[in-house]
């Protein structure tokens with residue numbers, strides 16, 4: 512089922528998801544962890560890094576893979592998602608590029624790079640746990656509204672809203688690429704466990720549409736309704752428009768601890 516967990520704040524969400532990743536690594540040290548970029552998942556990466564520094568988590572065999580990427584940024588651009596993941600995830604966890612899988616956004620042949628990435632994920636054994644954020648318009652990865660719910664990794668064009676949302680990472684709006692490579696919704700749904708973190712009032716509408724709205728390509732994150740093991744972790748502000756929040760709180764409060772997320 513789609514489980515909704517309401518946490519007091521972003522830090523608590525980060526700790527909870529880090530705990531689930533630690534439990535995964537304990538039972539499968541060579542797990543493949545799918546990571547998302549953006550501001551929201553940073554508390555997860557900080558919580559993981561703190562465990563590694565404290566010596567309570569060993570991620571030496573963990574593998575990390577990328578959800579999406581800009582097309583056309585020069586190799587090594589600090590805002591390419593490959594660079595961001597290197598900076599925010601791999602380095603703090605003490606992992607090298609040999610632990611990393613991602614599509615090549617600088618390729619001359621983008622369709623081939625997309626197909627190669629889908630094949631690489633499959634031959635790596637598939638994603639064990641995929642961290643997701645959500646766009647204000649309900650996108651996951653860079654699957655913008657009206658993306659096919661069966662889509663594979665492919666090139667997409669960003670909406671003006673997403674380019675504006677992401678302009679804060681660039682010197683100006685003009686520098687935000689128009690095109691991206693993203694795991695398709697069908698690709699994302701193949702991960703064994705999907706964990707979406709959403710924080711802040713700006714995500715409340717998208718979260719309500721994802722959890723309580725109809726399954727619809729217009730709200731790509733609503734595809735999580737199709738997944739047998741999807742967890743939505745939200746802070747109070749992002750949960751504000753959920754009609755069934757009392758039920759979600761009661762269900763989680765009564766959950767046996769051994770089940771984890």
Ligand SMILES: N[C@@H]1[C@@H](O)[C@H](O)[C@@H](COP(=O)(O)O)O[C@@H]1O
Pocket residue numbers: 547548549550551552578579643644645646647651652653673677
């Ligand atoms: N491609 C990323 C998404 O993977 C991310 O979920 C979204 C939300 O970002 P933030 O968490 O910064 O709000 O931004 C980008 O569009």
